[in-house]
Amino acid sequence: MFWQKDAETMPRAEIRALQLKKLQHTVNWCYDRVPYYRQIMEKSGVTPDQIRTLDDIRRLPFTTKADLRDNYPFGLFAVPKKEVVEIHASSGTTGKPIVGGYTRHDLDTWSDCVARLAVAAGATQDDISQIAFGYGLFTGAFGLHYALEKIGSMVVPISSGNSEKQIMLMKDFGTTLLVATPSYAVYLSELAKDMGVTGELKLRLGLFGSEVCTTEMRNQIEKNIGILVTDNYGLTELGGPGVSGECQYRDGLHINEDHFLAEIIDPDTGEILPEGETGELVITPLSKEAFPIFRYRTKDIAKITYEPCKCGRTFARMNKVIGRTDDMLIIKGVNVFPSQIESVLIQSPHIGPHYQLILRKKNYMDHLEVKVELIDSSLLDQYGALEKVANEIRADLRTVLGLDCKVTLVEPRSIERSTGKAKRIVDLRNLPNA
Amino acid sequence: MLVKQISVFVQNEPGRLSFITRLMGENQIDIRSISISDTVDFGILRLIVNDPEKCEQVLKQNGFTVSITNVIAVGIADEPGSLAKVFSLADENGVNIEYVYAFISHTTQDACIIMRVNNGEQAIKIFLENGVKVLSAEEVYHF
Numbered sequence: 001m002f003w004q005k006d007a008e009t010m011p012r013a014e015i016r017a018l019q020l021k022k023l024q025h026t027v028n029w030c031y032d033r034v035p036y037y038r039q040i041m042e043k044s045g046v047t048p049d050q051i052r053t054l055d056d057i058r059r060l061p062f063t064t065k066a067d068l069r070d071n072y073p074f075g076l077f078a079v080p081k082k083e084v085v086e087i088h089a090s091s092g093t094t095g096k097p098i099v100g101g102y103t104r105h106d107l108d109t110w111s112d113c114v115a116r117l118a119v120a121a122g123a124t125q126d127d128i129s130q131i132a133f134g135y136g137l138f139t140g141a142f143g144l145h146y147a148l149e150k151i152g153s154m155v156v157p158i159s160s161g162n163s164e165k166q167i168m169l170m171k172d173f174g175t176t177l178l179v180a181t182p183s184y185a186v187y188l189s190e191l192a193k194d195m196g197v198t199g200e201l202k203l204r205l206g207l208f209g210s211e212v213c214t215t216e217m218r219n220q221i222e223k224n225i226g227i228l229v230t231d232n233y234g235l236t237e238l239g240g241p242g243v244s245g246e247c248q249y250r251d252g253l254h255i256n257e258d259h260f261l262a263e264i265i266d267p268d269t270g271e272i273l274p275e276g277e278t279g280e281l282v283i284t285p286l287s288k289e290a291f292p293i294f295r296y297r298t299k300d301i302a303k304i305t306y307e308p309c310k311c312g313r314t315f316a317r318m319n320k321v322i323g324r325t326d327d328m329l330i331i332k333g334v335n336v337f338p339s340q341i342e343s344v345l346i347q348s349p350h351i352g353p354h355y356q357l358i359l360r361k362k363n364y365m366d367h368l369e370v371k372v373e374l375i376d377s378s379l380l381d382q383y384g385a386l387e388k389v390a391n392e393i394r395a396d397l398r399t400v401l402g403l404d405c406k407v408t409l410v411e412p413r414s415i416e417r418s419t420g421k422a423k424r425i426v427d428l429r430n431l432p433n434a
Numbered sequence: 435m436l437v438k439q440i441s442v443f444v445q446n447e448p449g450r451l452s453f454i455t456r457l458m459g460e461n462q463i464d465i466r467s468i469s470i471s472d473t474v475d476f477g478i479l480r481l482i483v484n485d486p487e488k489c490e491q492v493l494k495q496n497g498f499t500v501s502i503t504n505v506i507a508v509g510i511a512d513e514p515g516s517l518a519k520v521f522s523l524a525d526e527n528g529v530n531i532e533y534v535y536a537f538i539s540h541t542t543q544d545a546c547i548i549m550r551v552n553n554g555e556q557a558i559k560i561f562l563e564n565g566v567k568v569l570s571a572e573e574v575y576h577f
Contacts, residue, residue, distance in 0.1 A: 377501035380441035380478055381550070382532065387473075408475045411445050413497040 003119040003151070004112060007258050008313050012306065015257050015314065020054050022286035023261060027051050027060065030292050033078040036071055037294070057263065058272055062282065062295045065098065068237060073099040079290050089137040090236035090335060097137065098236055101290035107146065109287045110239055113256045114147030114232075117245025120254060120311065121230035122205050125152030128173055132180040132188070133210065133333075134160040139240025140210050140333075144179045147242070153177065160184060167192050174202045178227070181333040182213035186364035189224035203227045209234065209241050210333040212321055214430075220364065231320060237296055238285055244318055249310050252317030259287045262316065263295070264304055267325040278303040280325050281318065299325045329425065331359065332366045334403050338424060341370060344396045350376035350389045354415045359427045366429060368405035370397065373412045435558050436504035437571045438486040439548065442479040443499040446472050454479065454493070461492045466575060467548060469535035480535070482507075482548060484575045505550045506557055507569040512538060512545045520547065523564050529557045546574060 002008050010018070028048045030037035041047065044061045051059070068076065073096075077084065085104050089097035102110065123129070129148040133141035135157060149155050156173060158166060160180070166188055169175065178185060185206055192198050203225055209232045218229045232245030233253050243260050244253035255262050260283050264273045267280040281302045284294045301323040306316045329336045338357065345355055352373040360367045372393065379385040390407040398404055444450045451470070458465055464484040470477050483489045486502055493500040510516040524531055530552040537546050546569060551557045561568050 374443050374476075374499050377441075377443075377499045380443055380499065380501045381503055383471075383473065383478065386443075386476070386478075409443070410476070411443060411450075411497065412499055414445060 001119050001122065001124070002312075003116040008116060008120075008254075008315060010258070010314055012314060016054055018258055019261050019286060022258075023054065023057065023284065024048065024051050026284065026286055026288070026292055026294060029078055029289075030294060034076055034292070036067070036076060037292075040067075054261075057261070057284065057295065060295050062270065062297050063293050064297050065237065065299075068098045068293075069096060072096050074101065076293065077101050077290055078288075078292050079103055084290050086142075087137075088139045088142065088236060088240060090139075100139070100236055100239060102239070103289040106239070106287075106289050106291075109259060110143060110242055111146035111150045113239075113242030113259055114143045114245075115150050116256060117230075117232050117242065117254065118144070118147050118151060118207055120245060120247035120313070121207055121232075122228060122248050123148065123151055123153060123177055123207070127151075127153035127177040127205070128156065128175045128202075129153045129177040129179060130156040130158055130166070130170060130173070130175040132158060132160050132166055132178065132184060138210075139234065139236050141179075143234070143241040144207060148177070148179075163188060163191050164195075167195055167197060170203065171197055171200050176202050177205045177207065178203055179207045181210050182208040182217045182221070182229075182231075183211065183332065183361070183364050183366060185229070186217050186220050186224075189221045190363060193224050198225055201225060206230065207232060207245075209245075211330045216430075217364070233318070233321065235283075235296075235298060237293065238283055238298075239288065239291070243283065247309060247311040247313060251309060252305060252319055254309065254313050254315040254317055255304070257315045260285055262304055262318065264302065265297075267297075267299075267301075275306060276303060278322070281321070299328065301325060327425070329357070329359065329427075331368050331401075331403055334401065336368075336401055336403065340400050341397065344393065344400050345370075345372060347396070348372075348389065348393055350374065350379060351393070351409070352412055354417065355424065356415045357425045359425070359429050361429045368403065369408055370405050371408045371410050371415060373415055374409040375412050435506070435568050435570055436554055437482065437507045437548070437569070437574050439503045439505045439550075440481040440483060440486055440489050440493070441501050441503050442481070442493055444470070444477045444479045446475050446477055451479070454498075457492055457496060458483070458489065461488065463489050463492065464575075467535060467537040467546070469533070469548075471533075480533075482574060503550065504554055505548050506554055506561075507574045508547050508549075508561060509539070509542075509544045509567040509569050509573070510547060512543055516545070517547065520561070520566055523560055523566065524551065524557060527556070527560045529553055529560065548574075 046059045084101040086102045135141040206229045213231045230246040234241035234243040244255040263282040264279040273279045281298045300321040302318045356371040358369040394407045467482040469480045532550045534549040
């Protein structure tokens with residue numbers, strides 16, 4: 001099944017020709033309309049007319065998350081605000097999010113890109129699609145919503161949370177397709193099992209994203225509720241979901257190459273790596289009007305194959321993201337940088353500068369514990385005072401991260417000191433009952 | 435008449451109490467009374483010792499978060515109803531008791547009640563006016 005078969009099965013030579021044409025257009029679009037891009041291109045000594053082959057992309061400088069943040073909120077928009085019809089945003093390290101804008105045409109391309117991966121996974125107009133991503137500034141819920149509506153499926157925009165009701169509606173509406181983070185899907189599948197209703201559910205397909213779906217999670221969901229679990233990939237910076245997704249063969253995520261040009265680079269040297277090698281994924285969207293960007297460093301570690309897939313698609317496939325080049329953590333689908341946590345902890349006079357982050361899975365949901373060292377001896381008179389400190393830090397973290405966590409006060413000098421970053425983060429999510 | 439109590443922040447982890455009490459022993463600090471209550475993750479250990487300043491210094495040197503708090507100690511007969519009298523007096527005079535613990539004298543067989551109240555001076559005045567024996571620090575350390 002295809003959504004736009006002509007594009008999705010285009011011969012490689014045609015894909016490359018189209019990519020070159022669109023890359024040239026994108027570079028011109030950026031150069032002509034966004035002063036920042038003109039400036040960094042001038043600094044790198046490159047002009048749009050020097051992009052004569054796809055290989056010339058290596059002449060262009062990279063764009064990083066820091067560049068986006070420096071141009072917050074609309075500094076990289078390439079169209080007047082009146083042409084922007086929608087805004088989405090991600091969480092940001094200092095409370096300032098990365099903001100993406102969409103023209104009407106961008107929304108149309110976006111929903112086609114997501115529709116392709118939904119159809120590749122098996123979605124049809126007969127599906128009843130329950131979207132259990134949180135609606136709001138995040139791109140996930142709206143991206144899947146627009147696409148599934150476009151396909152003609154019946155969309156149930158329930159958003160995340162309220163799990164018993166999710167199960168009730170799944171049963172009553174006869175939901176066949178679930179959109180969620182993999183960890184929430186595992187949780188829902190466990191809950192359905194506990195409620196003894198799995199036999200009454202008509203679920204057959206899961207489109208999961210915004211965090212990596214491990215093989216263990218996939219097996220667990222499939223065991224609990226017997227559905228086909230598929231993974232998809234996208235970033236707010238690149239417009240949200242729709243960059244790539246798995247087909248029913250689940251042998252890598254098909255990149256929508258007519259809209260996204262992917263490179264794998266050596267994160268240290270910035271050099272492009274040969275096909276099949278593992279490195280940092282760098283993406284250039286090729287169809288963006290409102291928020292164009294070139295050579296965006298995703299910091300995600302992946303590899304790409306250009307072998308055609310059994311499904312008939314000719315688009316290159318990336319494997320599941322296997323790591324990060326920075327210290328970003330994905331907790332309950334939310335991107336978290338340790339520096340965000342640091343910025344909160346440093347404000348409290350009651351605790352020391354050292355901390356430790358402990359990640360666990362309980363009921364297949366991520367839980368974050370932040371350990372901090374209590375140094376203020378004036379608080380020892382009453383438990384209430386200590387609890388208040390912990391609660392205040394927790395509330396501040398919730399504001400900055402958009403995520404609840406447990407704050408544990410520990411003795412001074414009890415957190416292991418080390419020169420590296422690794423020790424500050426203890427990720428036990430792959431260990432059951434940790 | 436206030437008595438100095440040591441408060442130590444302790445993680446709820448095996449071996450912490452043994453470590454602290456061993457430090458006391460090695461430094462010739464005599465613990466007269468000890469109390470610990472805990473939440474899930476941490477506890478506050480409260481100690482009455484013969485040398486609070488030294489105790490604080492030793493614990494600080496070993497990295498603990500420590501404070502000295504003033505508490506009240508009263509000596510009462512170890513018999514039914516005597517503690518009720520003390521608490522009733524506090525209650526009737528608006529003195530709020532935050533926490534309390536006790537030990538028995540090895541010389542007189544009296545009970546020493548250590549309490550932290552919201553208004554120490556006021557409590558001492560009331561106890562003295564009503565014939566409750568308020569103990570000095572020296573008396574507590576040698577109780």
